[in-house]
Amino acid sequence: MTRASYDIVAADxxxxxxxxxxxxxxxxxxxxxxxxxxTGPVADIxxxxxxxxxxxxxxxxxxxxxxxxxxxxxxxRRLTRTSxxxxxx
Numbered sequence: 001m002t003r004a005s006y007d008i009v010a011a012d013x014x015x016x017x018x019x020x021x022x023x024x025x026x027x028x029x030x031x032x033x034x035x036x037x038x039t040g041p042v043a044d045i046x047x048x049x050x051x052x053x054x055x056x057x058x059x060x061x062x063x064x065x066x067x068x069x070x071x072x073x074x075x076x077r078r079l080t081r082t083s084x085x086x087x088x089x
Contacts, residue, residue, distance in 0.1 A: 003068045003069050006048075006067075006068075006069035006071060006072055007069050007070060007071030007072070008071065009071075010049065010069060010071030010072045010074065010075045011071070011075065013048065013049060013072070013075070014049040014075040014078070014079070017049070017051065018051070019051060028055075031052070031055055031056060031059060032059060034056075035056060035059035035060060035061050038061055040062070041061070041062040041063070041064065042056060042061050042062070042063050042064070043063075043064050043065075043066055044056065044063060044064065044065045044066065045066045046066070046067060046068075047065030047066060047067045047072070047073075047076060048067060048069070048072045048075075048076070049072055049075040049076050049079060050065045050072075050073075050075070050076025050077075050079050050080065051079070053065035053076065054076075054079055054080065
C-alpha cells in the first residue's frame with residue numbers, strides 16, 4: 001500500500017483492530033518481556049494507529065510512534081486523547 005492508501009483506510013483500520021494485544025496472549029507476553037528488558041526510549045517505526053506504541057507506553061516505556069501516514073497518525077492521536085500519550089511523529 002502507498003501512504004495515500006493508508007490515509008484512506010486509517011479510520012476503518014483503527015475500528016477493526018482496536019487493541020494491540022486483544023486475543024493475542026503471546027504478543028502481550030512478548031511485549032511485557034521486551035518492556036522488562038528495555039531501559040531506554042523506544043521507537044515504534046511504522047506505528048500505524050499507535051496500538052503497540054500505546055501498549056508499550058502503558059508498560060512503562062518511553063515510547064514514540066513514527067509513521068508516514070498522516071491518517072494513521074490522526075487515529076493514533078485520537079487513541080491517546082483518553083490517557084497520557086506516547087509521542088507520535
